[in-house]
Amino acid sequence: MRRLQEVLRDWEAVIGLEVHTELTTLQTKMFCDCRICHDDPPNTNVCPVCLGLPGALPVPNRRAIEYIVMAGLATNCHIQRHSSFYRKHYFYPDMSKNYQTTQGPVAFCMHGHLDLEVRGQGAQERPDATADKNEDGSYVAPIRILRIHMEEDAAKMVHVGGSEGRITSASESLIDYNRCGTPLIELVTEPDLRTPEEARLFMEKLRRTFMALGISDCSLESGSMRCDGNVSIRRRGTTGFGVKTEMKNLNSFKSLHDALAYEICRQAEVLEAGGAVRQETRHWEPSRRRTMVMRVKETADDYRMYPDPDLAPFDLSDEFVQQCRDRVPELPDARRDRYMAELGLSRKAAEQIAGDPATARFFEQAVRLAPRAASMVANVVVNMLPAMQAVTPEQTASIAELLAAEAITFAQAREVLGLADGTNEDPRRIVDERGLRQSTDADALAKTVDEVLERCPDQVRQYRDGNKKVVGFLVGQCMKASRGTGNPKLFNQLLLKRLST
Ligand SMILES: [Zn+2]
Numbered sequence: 001m002r003r004l005q006e007v008l009r010d011w012e013a014v015i016g017l018e019v020h021t022e023l024t025t026l027q028t029k030m031f032c033d034c035r036i037c038h039d040d041p042p043n044t045n046v047c048p049v050c051l052g053l054p055g056a057l058p059v060p061n062r063r064a065i066e067y068i069v070m071a072g073l074a075t076n077c078h079i080q081r082h083s084s085f086y087r088k089h090y091f092y093p094d095m096s097k098n099y100q101t102t103q104g105p106v107a108f109c110m111h112g113h114l115d116l117e118v119r120g121q122g123a124q125e126r127p128d129a130t131a132d133k134n135e136d137g138s139y140v141a142p143i144r145i146l147r148i149h150m151e152e153d154a155a156k157m158v159h160v161g162g163s164e165g166r167i168t169s170a171s172e173s174l175i176d177y178n179r180c181g182t183p184l185i186e187l188v189t190e191p192d193l194r195t196p197e198e199a200r201l202f203m204e205k206l207r208r209t210f211m212a213l214g215i216s217d218c219s220l221e222s223g224s225m226r227c228d229g230n231v232s233i234r235r236r237g238t239t240g241f242g243v244k245t246e247m248k249n250l251n252s253f254k255s256l257h258d259a260l261a262y263e264i265c266r267q268a269e270v271l272e273a274g275g276a277v278r279q280e281t282r283h284w285e286p287s288r289r290r291t292m293v294m295r296v297k298e299t300a301d302d303y304r305m306y307p308d309p310d311l312a313p314f315d316l317s318d319e320f321v322q323q324c325r326d327r328v329p330e331l332p333d334a335r336r337d338r339y340m341a342e343l344g345l346s347r348k349a350a351e352q353i354a355g356d357p358a359t360a361r362f363f364e365q366a367v368r369l370a371p372r373a374a375s376m377v378a379n380v381v382v383n384m385l386p387a388m389q390a391v392t393p394e395q396t397a398s399i400a401e402l403l404a405a406e407a408i409t410f411a412q413a414r415e416v417l418g419l420a421d422g423t424n425e426d427p428r429r430i431v432d433e434r435g436l437r438q439s440t441d442a443d444a445l446a447k448t449v450d451e452v453l454e455r456c457p458d459q460v461r462q463y464r465d466g467n468k469k470v471v472g473f474l475v476g477q478c479m480k481a482s483r484g485t486g487n488p489k490l491f492n493q494l495l496l497k498r499l500s501t
Contacts, residue, residue, distance in 0.1 A: 001265045008195065009127050011233040011271075013264045014241060015193035017202060020186050021210055022153060022224040023067050024217045029181040030152045031058030031101065038156070042176035050181035052097025058310055060085075064183040065108070067215040068150050069316070069324040071185055072109025074209050074331055075145055079321050080110050084313035085150075088303040093175055094154035101308055102186075107149030108314075114205055116141045122197035130194070130236075141198050144190035155180040185215075191230070191241075196260035200253050203227055208332040208355045220251050229260055232277070233267050242267070243277040247291060249284045259284035263291055335360060343367065343374040349382050362393055369397035373404035384414055388421045395420050398427040411484025412436045439485045442494075445478075448486060449494045452477045463499050471495055 026036055032049035048056035072079050086104035118126070119138035131139040155177045187206065193199045207218045207225060218225045232244035247263060250256040262284075267277050282291035307313070330338075332354045339350035353363045359381065366377045377400040384399075385391055399417055402408045408416065408431060416427045416436060431437065439445065452474060453460055459470045471492065478491040 001269055004196070004261045004265055005125060007265050007268045008125060010236060011264070011268050012130070012236050012238075013194055013196075013260070014191045014232050014234065014244070015196075015199050015260060016191040016230045017189045017193065017199060018186060018228045018230070019203065019206060020184050020226045021071075021216045021218065023064055023183040023185065023215050024224045025214055026061065026063055026067070026183060028061060030061050030064055030150075030183040031181060034181065036182055038176075038179050038182075040178055042174070042178060045178045046180070051177055052095070058101065060311065061183060064150065065314070065316075066320075066324050066327070067183075067213070068108050068148060068185050069321060070213050070328050071187075071210065071215060072112060072148050073325055073328050074213055075109070075112040075114055075148070075187070075206075077109035077112030077145060077148060079316065079324075080106050080108055081316045081321075082106070082313060083108055085308045085311040086305050087308045088151075088305055090303060092154075093173070094157050095180065096155075096177075100151060100154065101311070102151035103149035104305060104307065107147040108316075109148035110146075112145035112148070114143050114145065114202065114209075116143060116198055116201045116205060118195075118198060118201060122195075122201070125195035125197045127236075141192075141194070143192045143198070143202055146188045146190050148185055148187045151184050151186060153179050153182040153184045196257040196264070199229060199260055200257040203256055204253060205333070211355075212329055212332050212357050214357070220253070223251065226251070227256055229256060229263075231260055231263050231267070233264055233271070242271075243279050245277065245279065245291075246281045247284055248281060248294060252286075255284055255286055258286070258289065259291055262289065266291070329357075332360075339378075343378070345375055345378050349375075349378040352382055353378060362396075365393035366396040366400065369394060370401050370404075373397070373400040376400040376404040379403070380413070380417075384417055387414075388417055390422045391417055391420065392424070395425075395427055402427065402431060406487065406489070407431070407438055408436060409438050409479070409484050409486070409488065411479065412438065415484070436485075438487050439482065440487045440490060442490065445482070445486050445490050446494055448478050448481050449491065449498055452481055453495075453498060460499065471499070 024036060028034060029036055029050055032047050034045045034047050034050055037045060049058055069079055083103060083106045085101050087099040088102045089099045091098055117138065117140055119136070123133070123137045123139060126139070131141065133139045155175050156179045158174045160172045160174060189202070193202060210216050211218050216224055227250045229247040229250060230244045231247065232242035234240060234242045245263060247259045250259055263282065270277055278296060280296045281294045283294045284291050335354035336350040339345040339354060340347060353359050363377060363381050366381070367374045370377055377396060380396050380400050380403070385396070395417070399413050403410065403413055416430050419425070419430050420427050456474060456477060459474055462470045474495050475488055475491050478486055478495070479488060
């Protein structure tokens with residue numbers, strides 16, 4: 001098959017996503033007060049409501065409605081004041097009342113959008129002429145959101161001895177109703193995505209946003225956030241829609257990207273050979289790096305949707321919506337931009353810290369203690385803390401200040417943090433006690449430089465031949481020779497002096 005970038009020069013991909021997010025941070029289910037905990041022994045968090053026993057009446061979870069409204073506000077949706085729950089009928093053991101409670105034509109949240117900033121290599125997937133690209137090749141892709149509606153999750157079925165997802169005569173099926181009735185929100189995009197990279201970025205941004213709202217643990221791996229992708233292709237320059245296929249099992253950002261990329265290339269191959277794309281649901285197999293047919297859709301499903309007579313329609317008050325608005329925190333992308341503008345962080349560091357609420361909290365606490373060393377705090381948080389167990393914001397602030405003042409080297413900072421990890425020790429005391437000051441003794445450093453140059457004649461020759469980058473390597477060798485105590489800037493200066501003579 002041809003490469004994606006090549007295919008996308010002739011064909012335009014039309015991609016839409018459906019994202020299901022379980023509101024796992026809620027204590028109780030959507031219409032009853034059963035606990036949400038999928039890991040409990042099977043069928044222990046159940047009651048007449050979520051088991052669908054006749055006569056049991058549902059009571060909506062106010063908190064879940066707050067969460068979906070917050071999700072809508074954070075994705076620029078219009079909050080629909082009047083909406084209601086519908087019954088979607090189907091017969092399958094995972095929903096014993098034989099219908100799923102969901103929303104009809106009007107959902108709580110309608111017509112939103114998220115803007116994606118596409119940069120770097122991923123931006124190259126989209127041919128230059130088809131997007132308003134900046135000088136560095138980056139561009140902004142506005143993605144419309146059709147709706148976000150509320151529904152309930154089904155029970156979990158395990159098929160023993162048969163093939164996954166299918167009941168065969170040889171198999172036995174087990175049902176765990178613990179998950180049944182867990183509040184889910186389903187977000188549907190308009191078919192505005194044009195490359196697999198855009199789809200991946202959309203999903204990442206959505207996940208960051210929902211994490212910041214605290215409405216779900218957003219785990220793609222465990223399935224609390226699940227994504228289906230619809231994709232069709234059309235000749236560049238045309239505007240009609242081709243036949244689309246639906247992709248399942250996209251349980252990582254990589255799978256989402258790779259499955260869409262595969263599918264776009266597959267459809268192009270079919271069409272270029274004079275064939276026709278069939279409307280079908282396909283399953284991504286990461287190990288074989290291809291999609292396989294799951295089922296062929298012949299007719300539209302008839303769910304006999306109608307308003308649920310057991311649930312009164314909603315009329316959300318202005319006060320309620322305002323309460324939800326007040327609970328929406330600063331969102332990750334806004335936070336990233338603020339870190340860059342106000343604290344001078346690099347885009348990469350700002351993005352990494354702002355993207356995780358716990359890390360952002362920690363970082364801001366440390367910056368409050370060391371306001372002048374903010375970018376050094378970011379450096380420590382991003383590069384050193386992942387290897388530590390329990391370093392405090394106070395310790396992080398101290399280390400950042402020592403580094404910013406060039407009192408210690410990065411290697412020493414690592415060592416000190418390792419010693420302070422899990423204790424309440426002030427890193428300054430450890431530095432003083434161990435005499436771990438950075439060496440700025442020019443004579444001692446010059447001696448190290450001479451030794452290193454003597455050991456590395458090849459690199460010296462490369463430098464003189466014009467490869468200036470080799471200095472970085474030599475500084476590294478000097479740092480190593482000084483066991484991390486030498487001042488790297490001084491090493492750099494001394495090396496340049498020696499090499500230029
Ligand atoms: Zn229940």
